[in-house]
Amino acid sequence: MFVPLLLVAITPLTALPVDVKESRDGYSLEESQRYASATSYRQLLGGGDITSWWSENIARTMRTAVLPNRLPANTFERNEGEWAGKLDAVSAKTDLGTMxxxxxxxDPRSATKAVIILRRGEVVYEAYPGLKSADSHLWASVAKPTAALLIEQLIDERKLADTDSVAEHLPDFAGTALGAVRIIELLDMVPGTDTHDSAQTRQEPDSTATRYYLAEFGEAYKHGKVETVREILKSAGRTGEPGQVFEYSSGITQMLVFIAEAVTGQSWPDAFDDRVWSHVRAEGPLQVHLAPDGMALAHGIVSSRLRDLARYGLLYTPYWSLVADRQVVSDAARARIARPRHSHEVFIKGDGKRFTGYLGETPLGNSRQWDAVYADGGMFKGGMFGQGLYVLPEEGIVIAYYSTVPSSPLIRFLRPLSKALTIQDGDDAR
Incomplete structure (x- = not known):
């Protein structure tokens, strides 16, 4: 269903913003056919109606592994009466102004499709202005911690160490720039290779990032050849010493997928199903979308209902038993995430400055596929088109949202909401 790539310009069918309220009840036959036939890597980068449609209908355009919801779904307790009004009144300075x-x-400019807030396992806020609660939606890069989670489990089981080199587990990478990189340098995205994923590299026709995204969508790079992500990453070049600069990269996340498969002897969807999703009391399946060669796109092309994304977030808290039949994120793994291995200088020297600007508050740094971790334990992971997952573990706070704009204003509310939710009866925030 993919159309040829247009390298000259991004040409979305319609301009932003998307009227998500208008599409909430679905799409016409003509719209679905038109958007499906126009879906391509570059078109999706442009945002607009194509991206909005695709975010809800990825399985119509890509191979998909469906991980069933195997356990009866938990029933969330609700406490919106106490909190909803208070949270609605929380203000923040956003790109759309203070609101x-x-x-x-x-605000239609925010293109907010859905948002949910949990506190100690209770729903304290929930809204679906542009999506139905049973609809699945793209997580985008919010999915990156799923790739890290399997690695964390394997570390707990002593089947690998984060100080291991890539080549120790992927012999076919021996002698390559990435072969000498340690797993912790993959987790923290400090590999020192030309795999950087940014607005600039996504516009460069010969960048490693452009090449691996084209491969994921089955689109040719040059001379009609469709590459694989694995072979592209084997050809990555060295740009500096590992551990020096935080450079965001979906390709680096995919290296964690290859390592998890090598160590478990399972395909990534099967391993994630066995180790994580089959233990979650989810309402619906998790959709893991695949590249043409069957590679699981765990760096971001994953879909689920919003409540199930919130359930995933709750796994990283002491309240995990409300949504799972066993602890899949160990206390040790949470502790590793909470203490960034690389310095704040490494973070801010690279993409950390950009993330701090988005968030409106400077974090300690990035850590193990999470974009930001804070001194109070708060953890954030964002997605390219305005998706987000924020977790404050000890308070059981989870904020999850879907939208279809490159920079959702909701990102600026995460820390103010988190602080508001930790205030009790006029007491100081903890």
Missing amino acids: TLGEAIS
């Missing part, structure tokens, strides 16, 4: 949460969600 309250309620104003941000209702």
Whole structure:
């Protein structure tokens, strides 16, 4: 269903913003056919109606591994009466101006499709202005911690160490730039290779990032050849010493997928199903979308219902038993995430400055596929088109949202909401 790549320019069918309220009840036959036939890597980068449609219908355009919801779904307790009004009134300075949460969600420019907030396992806020609660939606890069989670489990089981080199587990990478990189340098995205994924590299026709995204969508790079992500990453070049600069990269996340498969002897979807999703009391399946060669696109092309994304977030808290039949994120793994291995200088020297600008508050740094971790334990992971997952483990706070704009204003509310939710009866925030 993919059309030829247009390297000259991004040409979305319609301009932003998307009226998500108008599409909430679905799409016409003509719209679905038109968007499906126009879906391509470059078109999706442009945002607009194509991206909005595709985010809800990826399985119509890509191979997909469906991980069933195997356990009865938990029933969340609700406490919106106490909290919803208070949270709606929380304000933040956003790219759309200073506004309250309620104003941000209702503003059509935010293209907010859905948002949910949990506190100690209770739903304290939930809204679906542009999506139905049973609809699945793209996680985008919010999915990156799923790739890290399997690695964390293997570390707990002593089947690998984060100080191991890539080549120790992937012999076919021996002698390559990435072969000498340690697993911790993959987790923290400091490999010192030309795999950087940024607005600039995504526009460069010969960049490693452009090549691996084309491969994922089955589109030719040059001379009609469709590459594989694995062979592209084997050809990555060295740009500096590992561990020196945080350079965001979906390709680096995929290296974790290859390592997890090598160590478990399972395909990534099977391993994630066995180790994680089959233990979650989810409402619906997790959709793991695949490249043409069957590679699981765990760096971001994953879909689920919003509540199930929130359930995934709750796995990283002491309240995990409310949504799972066993602890899949160990206390040791949470502790590793909470303490960035690489310095704040390494973070801010690279993409950390950009992430700090988005968030409006400077974190300690990035850590193990999470974009930002804070001194109070808060953890954030964002997605390219305005998706987000924020977790404050000890308070059981989870904020998850879907939208279809490159920079959702909701990102600026995460820390103010987190602080508001930790205040009890006029007491100071903990």
